[in-house]
Every structure is written in C-alpha cells, then in structure tokens.
C-alpha cells in the first residue's frame with residue numbers, strides 16, 4: 001500500500017459496483033462499513049421488462065459522481081483518505097462493468113493507491129462480514145441472484161483457490177425465474193420483491209408446481225421447467241386474469257425456496273460443514289429466509305444471512321471483499337485489468353482477478 005493509513009479503524013477501502021443496474025459506492029475502514037451509497041436505474045428498465053444494457057451503462061456514468069460524493073459525505077471522509085479502491089470486474093453487463101472499472105482506475109491512479117478487481121459473486125458472500133463479523137470458514141455459500149444460482153464450499157474467500165463449486169443451475173437463475181414468472185403474471189419488473197409481497201396473501205399449496213432437480217441427489221438446480229409449468233397454468237386459465245395471482249406466486253415461490261434450502265442444507269451435511277451463508281438478491285426473499293432458518297436449525301447448521309438491503313447489489317459488498325484482500329496483502333490488479341462479463345467463479349478464483 002502506498003499511502004500511510006491514518007484511519008483508526010483500519011485501511012479505508014472504496015468499493016465500486018456497476019455490474020448491472022445499481023451504481024454502488026461503499027466505504028469500509030478495516031472491517032467497519034462507513035458508507036453504502038446507491039443509485040438505481042431500475043425504473044428506467046421496468047417498461048422493457050428487464051435490464052437494458054446500454055441504458056444501465058449510461059445511468060452509471062451519470063450516477064457515479066453524485067453517488068461517490070454521497071458515500072464520502074456519509075463516511076465523513078475526503079477522497080484523499082482512501083487507501084485502496086476495489087471494483088467489480090465481472091460477471092455482469094460488459095458496458096456497465098466498463099463504466100465502473102474505468103472510473104475506479106482513474107481514482108486509484110489519481111490517488112496513488114492500489115486497485116483490486118473483485119468477483120461480483122464473491123462480493124455477495126463477503127458482504128456478510130459487515131453485519132456478522134469474520135466469515136466462518138469453511139462454510140457453504142448459497143448464492144442466488146438474477147444471473148446466478150450456485151452452491152459453493154468456501155475455504156478461503158480471499159484466496160484465488162479457496163472455493164469449490166458444489167452445484168449450479170443448469171438453466172435459469174433463481175432470480176431470473178422470479179422475474180419471468182412476474183412477467184407471466186403481469187406484475188412488472190423486477191419480479192422478486194413483488195412476488196415476495198404477493199405470496200404472503202397466497203396459499204403455497206394451491207398449485208402443485210414441480211420441484212426441478214429437487215430429488216436428483218445432486219447440488220445442481222433447474223428452474224426453467226418450473227417457469228414453463230407456471231406459463232402452462234396461466235395459459236390454461238385463459239391468462240393472468242383467470243388465476244389467483246397470490247396463490248400462483250406463493251406456490252411458485254415455495255417450489256423455488258424448497259429446493260434451494262433443501263439442497264443447501266444437504267450440501268452442508270455432505271461436506272461436514274456447519275455454517276451456511278446466503279447471498280445475492282434472492283436471499284432478500286422473506287420466505288427463503290424463514291425456511292432456511294428452520295431447516296438449518298433442524299440440521300444443526302448455523303445460518304448467516306445479510307439484511308435484505310445488503311443482499312441485493314450494492315457497493316458495500318465490493319468494499320467488504322476489497323477490505324479482506326487488503327488485510328490479506330493480496331496482489332492488486334494489473335494496470336491493464338479489464339472486465340469479463342462471464343467471469344468464472346471458481347476456475348479463475350475470486351478475489352484477485354488480475
């Protein structure tokens with residue numbers, strides 16, 4: 001580290017997240033979160049029923065400085081107090097990622113501080129340290145977002161070789177299924193929060209939707225068959241107006257969270273691991289949180305789930321993983337580091353994408 005750190009809580013790490021539709025700037029000092037500023041372009045995408053990459057990229061460019069200034073104000077810091085910059089290099093939308101990496105490089109160069117490239121999904125796990133302290137390792141991580149559904153054995157989150165993939169979705173991601181089913185029901189975008197709310201008034205047993213790969217003995221997932229089953233059900237009823245949307249939402253949601261929680265707990269048992277961490281936007285789901293808590297308790301597994309605000313995309317998660325890398329003395333990113341829209345989680349390692 002080039003700068004001489006003077007913050008009493010530890011090195012100040014500025015995290016930049018621009019992989020999708022949220023512009024996030026988080027600031028950590030040591031293991032303490034000082035700021036988590038967020039700007040979202042989600043409303044600009046709603047009428048298209050999904051995130052439009054160029055719209056997202058333009059919105060990041062517009063939101064970057066206001067969000068950065070808000071984070072610094074919240075943290076009561078000046079830019080010159082920053083000791084390291086961390087930025088999401090992938091996976092995500094290439095154009096959106098480029099805006100964050102370009103800005104983060106400029107900041108790091110101007111400040112004369114190191115730049116760390118971080119993996120978006122690893123950051124979803126790392127953010128748990130903000131509220132619950134040091135990550136128990138080894139642990140099993142269930143990552144459920146709009147683009148990914150993964151079960152991982154995490155031996156060392158800050159090491160390029162500290163992760164093992166236990167299972168992934170073979171088709172749609174869990175969040176993608178929520179978004180697609182919401183569209184089928186005419187509920188708008190993004191689908192997760194609205195299905196979560198609506199399902200509270202519905203009967204999860206009203207429709208027997210399939211449990212994709214639910215009892216195949218692997219830790220892989222499949223949600224496209226479930227989505228098709230919901231589509232068939234809605235079509236057979238003559239369209240969304242012919243169904244009880246709260247019941248469909250509840251039954252669909254139950255199918256997703258049943259399989260996710262059963263496999264996560266089974267993975268802990270198979271690995272002999274007693275700590276489970278949830279992360280990613282779908283981990284904000286209220287039913288998933290309740291069922292995971294019940295099943296983990298029954299299996300003697302300790303469960304850690306960040307508060308919903310930290311489950312969906314934000315800058316704190318990038319600052320959190322950045323702070324782990326700084327504490328570890330990890331090598332910073334190369335000057336010519338780029339973005340990788342499909343950055344693999346395990347093959348290339350998590351933290352030190354160079």
Ligand code: KG4
Pocket residue numbers: 020144145146147148174175176178179190191192193196280281282283284285286311312313
């Ligand atoms: O992690 P995230 O913010 O962005 C990605 O990395 O993809 O996850 C976004 C996904 C969306 O598919 C959204 O519908 C879903 O998370 N989501 C939820 C909830 N809140 C967000 N899914 C279910 N229940 C929720 N409460």
Ligand code: ZN
Pocket residue numbers: 120124145146280281312313
């Ligand atoms: Zn995410």
